[in-house]
Amino acid sequence: MPTQMGFFSFAPHSSFPQLGICQQSLKGFTIPHSLAADAPSAANLTETLLSSAAAKQREDMTANLGGPHFFSLQRSSANLWAWGEVSECLSSKRSGGDDQYLGVSSMKMKKIKGRRKVREPRFCFKTMSDVDVLDDGYKWRKYGQKVVKNTLHPRSYYRCTQDNCRVKKRVERLAEDPRMVITTYEGRHVHSPSHDLEDSDAQSHLNNFFF
């Protein structure tokens, strides 16, 4: 059975105004189980986030809550990047590097001397679930798995199967609590989710969410 509750954390990135809310308000709020369910619909994804953010804000107003797991996420390697290095991503020059990346194979790319790695915006969230890979509406292909130091569970690497879409995600289980799954998204989808064609409204929501 999946979770009762999850945790969501946004990297401070300028694209978030697409959601109409500031990322600070989203930091650390709890999300209901619907987001982390086996097959969360695209439609309720953003809706859930927004309502949960509001609920979190209300919660913070009335009580000084915030479980230890909030901080544990911020210590994770994925999140360290998200909170500590996004500014670097934002300030990096995007000209040149992208063209190199798109035009050649990754192996050839490695041989381009002095290239600068262009880091995509990332965000991560933590959910309590038995399944590692939550259905977010996109189709992913696993391209690697790695045992990370000081963790009992391997980290899995996935890439969006869509052509020209460079979005990646990492999935790992929390060392302190194996029931918790940390999913880190990197990049921006250039297409719509694969299985929500019947719901165009949901599509637009998700496009905003997975910027």
Place this chain on the structure above:
DNA sequence: CGAGTTTGACCTGCGC
């Protein structure tokens, strides 16, 4: 047979 997964090797960035 094509698509997806596994897994060892390789590459790169970073700290010392």
Place this chain on the structure above:
DNA sequence: GCGCAGGTCAAACTCG
């Protein structure tokens, strides 16, 4: 410069 750790590749393999 060296070693470590994270990230990626790609051949081999599995599965439908």
